[in-house]
Amino acid sequence: MAKRIHSKNSLVTYLLGGFFSLYVLFLYGPMFIIFLLSFQGPTGGMTFPIQEYSLHWFKELFSDNIAADVSGSFQRSIILGLMVMTLTVTISVIAALGFRRNFKGSGIMFYGAIISLIMPGFLISFGMGLILQLLDIESTWYTTALGAQLTWTLPFGLLIMFAVLARFDRSVEEAARDLGATSWQTMRYVVVPLLLPGITGVALFGFTLSYDEIPRTTLVVGDSNTLPMEILAMTNTLTTPSLYAIGTLTTVVSVASITFALFAIKRMQDRLGSSQIASSES
Amino acid sequence: MSSGKIEISGINKFYGDVHAVRSVDLTIEAGSYCCFLGPSGCGKSTLLRLIAGHETPDSGEMFIDGQSILNTPARDRPTAMMFQSYALFPHLTCIDNIAFSERMHGIDKATRHKNAREILEVVEMSDYADRLPSQLSGGQRQRIALARALITKPKVLLLDEPLSALDENLRVKMRNELKSVQKLFGITFVHVTHTNTEAIATSDKVIVMGDGVVDQEGTPYEIFNHPSSAYTARFMGGHNVLVSQEGHSGQLRLAIGEGQLIDVSKYLTKKQNGLVVAKSYALRRDLCWLEDIKGNKMSAGVENFKSEVDTIEYEGASFKVTLTSGHPEKIIVRISDVDFYKAQFSEGQTVRCCFKIKNLCPLS
CATH class of the missing domain: 3.40.50.300 (P-loop containing nucleotide triphosphate hydrolases)
Structure with missing residues (x-):
């Protein structure tokens, strides 16, 4: 009897394992192909077979042969991403803490903030572009595009903070006050240290959402493109494996920032583990 | 200081x-x-x-x-x-x-x-x-x-x-x-x-x-x-709460079960250990005891009623015997294990439950 149950279980395990393998292949297969082809030799084309492995198309990317501002747009995207990240963290953390008070109209305000998540991004950009034109405001990547991206990242940040705070035991705040901490001290020494891993998560989301944002940015980015916008433009004109090289490069940046953030979260949890007072002593 | x-x-x-x-x-x-x-x-x-x-x-x-x-x-x-x-x-x-x-x-x-x-x-x-x-x-x-x-x-x-x-x-x-x-x-x-x-x-x-x-x-x-109230008596545990019924002509009876009442009027007049009229009384479970139905004559100041043993629960040092009588909740008697083993009560047995009037604690 026991043996039969066991064999039945392993059959299910194989079936589910096979299904999962297919899923992973479907998820990462396309990316892996792009990754491989980006190392195509100088004589190779945009499809298989690979003639020889080289970094030719990466070099090509930064040469004058390409009529696109790859390094400039890359820089702009990084700076914009950091700006979006900072604002998203600041605003969503403060807002989520405020929402805990259940003030009058908080429900309406919450839905008002969340609703921009389900609005088609392109329409937001379109509407924003029209308003800017009416008001005669010039679009640039660091002002109007920044605003457009925040309509996307802020609700995300807010939702993450809600989830983080839902697991937060408020009695530690009461304990801090009971032990003589002012509101500011409670925030500084208890709430923020305990929320820091969650806050880092919000920062990661803020940055990565901005880094590959297109629909909302499209019509309000101004004269200088962000990286995704530049790539989008290039796909129409570029017909060499340099296109794949861009894909590989941008993926590396994304993976690096995610890895960095996860590492930071892990380290923070470890540091929270050890004495925090010792390290923050003046 | x-x-x-x-x-x-x-x-x-x-x-x-x-x-x-x-x-x-x-x-x-x-x-x-x-x-x-x-x-x-x-x-x-x-x-x-x-x-x-x-x-x-x-x-x-x-x-x-x-x-x-x-x-x-x-x-x-x-x-x-x-x-x-x-x-x-x-x-x-x-x-x-x-x-x-x-x-x-x-x-x-x-x-x-x-x-x-x-x-x-x-x-x-x-x-x-x-x-x-x-x-x-x-x-x-x-x-x-x-x-x-x-x-x-x-x-x-x-x-x-x-x-x-x-x-x-x-x-x-x-x-x-x-x-x-x-x-x-x-x-x-x-x-x-x-x-x-x-x-x-x-x-x-x-x-x-x-x-x-x-x-x-x-x-x-x-x-x-x-305990001064039925609420406290019940919450403290260890008490039976007996509800009283005042009849005509100054009678006082305790409800033991459906239609089963004990007349305790005679204790009202006594000067010493006299019973105070109250809506209900608390009675400590460990101050009740069980006797055989054939039992002897009761001594002064002791009341009793017949009932059946409903359930018996072993608590280590004592036994918790729940009777079928009781209103609104069943009466419980806590008997030390020594006494219990002497008498050997069993579920379904008819017994005589006894208590001293002076142990009735009036509740508001």
Whole structure:
């Protein structure tokens, strides 16, 4: 009897394992192909077979042969991403803490903030572009595009903070006050240290959402493109494996920032583990 | 000498439409151990949080050592609270948890760590100074929480169900320790619990609460032996509640079951140990006894009624025998194991349940 149950279980395990393998292949297969082809030799084309492995198309990317501002747009995207990240963290953390008070109209305000998540991004950009034109405001990547991206990242940040705070035991705040901490001290020494891993998560989301944002940015980015916008433009004109090289490069940046953030979260949890007072002593 | 006298008058607290604390008046003597006892939702924790300053009352006054505290925020009150879940700071080591309040008051690290180590010794946790709360057992966490509260030198220590997270053996041990710490520091302890044995074992004064009001206050002895209401008698456990029926012409009868009444009118007239007329009476379960149905003549002042044994439950040192009689709840007799083994009662057996009239405690 026991043996039969066991064999039945392993059959299910194989079936589910096979299904999962297919899923992973479907998820990462396309990316892996792009990754491989980006190392195509100088004589190779945009499809298989690979003639020889080289970094030719990466070099090509930064040469004058390409009529696109790859390094400039890359820089702009990084700076914009950091700006979006900072604002998203600041605003969503403060807002989520405020929402805990259940003030009058908080429900309406919450839905008002969340609703921009389900609005088609392109329409937001379109509407924003029209308003800017009416008001005669010039679009640039660091002002109007920044605003457009925040309509996307802020609700995300807010939702993450809600989830983080839902697991937060408020009695530690009461304990801090009971032990003589002012509101500011409670925030500084208890709430923020305990929320820091969650806050880092919000920062990661803020940055990565901005880094590959297109629909909302499209019509309000101004004269200088962000990286995704530049790539989008290039796909129409570029017909060499340099296109794949861009894909590989941008993926590396994304993976690096995610890895960095996860590492930071892990380290923070470890540091929270050890004495925090010792390290923050003046 | 001791400080921490708490005076509460006319305190009311509403949560929306819920009247959580209803016009409570209380005095808790300085340096005493006081328990708020009641089921969950009776307002005992709310009252504790009102004293701590974590809730604001809708009306009333509160004093500690004669000084009004209602306008003082929680962090400046001469109270310290030990939370039900202990609420230790998970990111700080034990010693930094304990040193937290002094850190907030700007005391330098060397001094506050020295003070924290002293108090760690009092709670016998010196070896755990550099551990994190997550690396401690429930009992150890409680000691750290206690130390963290005591280091603020409070006049009043407020304990919110401090033992509920511990297993039974540890609970008994810790309640003894709490009591000795209270004696050592000579401050007022206010302990909230829903466990009657805990309240009786620890406190100088028990305050039984129900539905936002104080039902009865007194020493553990008074509360257990002379409950003043059916509510307290039932909550304290160990009591049968017998409802009385006043007939015409000054008759008094106790309802034992459906249609089964004991006439106790004759005891009303007696001068000594005379029975006071009341709506109902509490009768300690361990002061009832069972006899064989053929039994002998009853001695003076003893009443009895016939009933059937419904269930028998073994409790170790005693047996809990539930009878089929009783109104509204079944009558329970607690018999010592020695007596039980002598008589060998069995379920379904018809017995005679006896009690002394003087053990009837009138309830309001």
